[in-house]
Amino acid sequence: MTVDATAGPRAGAELVVAPVTITPTKPLTPTHVKGLLWTDLLVKASSRLTPVRLVWNNRTATVTAQSTAFWRHLDLTEPDTDWSAETALAIGERYVRYHAGRPRTDPRTLDAYLSRADDTGWVHPAGRRMLDLWRAELDLLGVADPGLALDRPLGIPASAALGLLADRGLLLDHRPYGGPVHLDGTRWGLPLRRLVGADGHPNYLLPILRELIPMIRPDRTFLLICDDDLTADYVLLHRVLTEFGARVARLSLSRVPIAGTTRSSRYGGWSGATLGELSAAAxxxxxxxxxxxxxxxxxxxxxxxxxxxxxxxxxxxxxxxxxxxxxxxxxxxxxxxxxxxxxxxxxxxxxxxxxxxxxxxxxxxxxxxxxxxxxxxxxxx
Incomplete structure (x- = not known):
């Protein structure tokens, strides 16, 4: 449990609420539902007192190898499937089986997928189906759509974000030697964090930085919401945004164990507890x-x-x-x-x-x- 802020709110300041986005590859689990409901209630209640902006951009979840590698797998194994008729559970079960097989993907085969997702907002038909199902479930739940049906480019290109980070001495860049790019938080006692792999593919933090850095203004306070498993990354994200002059707070939420086990949704174990199943319960x-x-x-x-x-x-x-x-x-x-x-x-x-x-x-x-x-x-x- 963490609530941290660099300073209290300023009169008339805008609160920018930035929850971690969810890759549209699986059903919404209790951990996802907890995060969505906390965010929805927080935004609705806080907006009665101060201007609030909710930041949700699907590209922060789709311009990643986590999404595109699975989608390439679907193209290879099920090129003719009509995804518009699939359920969230059926797509999610494929996602679990994919990871259970410990896939090894040639990074070069993902280049076109990542470029298309970044340049045009492309989402695989299975991902679009998942987003449609989420929208219906959240509408029934009374959660305001954070922007699941919208598409817009990230705030700045990856090259621009990396340039800004380098200018502030926040990168350890091994690209000239064929290596990765690390976000360098050692000045704050934080470990290096890979931002771009040696294959040129971004970690999920880079799209977030591309979205949030251009939004920094003196009259804004950023509230970063994530689950506890991402706390280390979000501490680093907090520090980096503060280095650019942002006023930042963090809200970490614990994950919800299912049958006594807390695990990533890619490993399954959520059957019977997804949002679609909860809303359909008698x-x-x-x-x-x-x-x-x-x-x-x-x-x-x-x-x-x-x-x-x-x-x-x-x-x-x-x-x-x-x-x-x-x-x-x-x-x-x-x-x-x-x-x-x-x-x-x-x-x-x-x-x-x-x-x-x-x-x-x-x-x-x-x-x-x-x-x-x-x-x-x-x-x-």
Whole structure:
């Protein structure tokens, strides 16, 4: 669990929320759902108090070997598959089998894939199908689309980003000798981190830097959101952006174990717990109770650093509690003015300037700091 900031918010400053993006190669797992719900609630609540910009660019996830190597594998093994009819589970199972085979890909075969993804925003049909399925699932969940259907170039070319980093002495560049490029954080006591491989292919950090460095302005504070497994990379990213003059905060969220195991989604183990399966589970709750219950579970029960495994019975109890909260609120009568809610949200704002989703959810459940008014429920449903 980490919350860190270089300084508190400035009056009128814009909060730039930059969550780590997800490669469109597998279903949304509980860890993904936790991150998406925390981000959605944080953005909606914080935007009542300060200008907020959510940064999501699919190219930060597609201009990587992680995505393109899998897509090339699909082109080789299933060139005639109609991906528009596939389910998220079916595509995700292929992704797991691909990694289980310990593939060895000739880097040169990915050059055209990476160039096409970077230059035109190309996404493999299987990836486009996954993005469409995510959009439908997030719409049902009440999560604002972060930009899954949009395409735009990254802020600056890779060569420009590398040049800016080199100018500040932040690169260890072995390209002249046929080697890789490392991001050099040793001045801060951080280890070298490969940014570009000897094959010329970027690590996922380079697209993020290409997107965020051009956005740095004195009147902006950046909030970087990631899961705990990426904390070391995001500490380095934090330092680098600060070197360019950015005001930066970090929010690390723990992963959600499934059946007691925490592993990368590429290794599977998520069957029965994906967002599509959760939304399709039988039950008597309506859409509003489903949306509120999911938020009670993933932002309230699964706190920022919680090590609790995913538990379907507990999620069902949260949905049931949500239904009772909504029924009780309907009988409560007139609600306080919006100003009352904003005053309460201001008391839950952290030093970097965002409203803490866990504290907000705890306040909703306790009914002490913020009563469950329609204005508050709008943030959750």
């Amino acid at each position: 039950g008597s709750a309506d859409r509003a109770a489903y949306r509120l219950g999911m938020r009670l579970y993933f932002t309230g029960t699964l706190q920022r650093g919680s090590a609790q495994p995913f538990r379907m019975p507990l999620l069902r109890r949260c949905v049931g509690r949500a239904a009772r909260l909504l029924d009780a609120a309907a009988d409560r009568g007139a609600a306080p003015a919006d100003r009352t809610l904003d005053e309460a949200l201001a008391r839950l704002r952290t030093r970097p300037g965002y409203v803490d989703p866990y504290r907000l959810t705890a306040s909703l459940l306790g009914g002490r700091v913020i009563p469950p008014t329609p204005q508050l429920r709008a943030l959750y449903t």
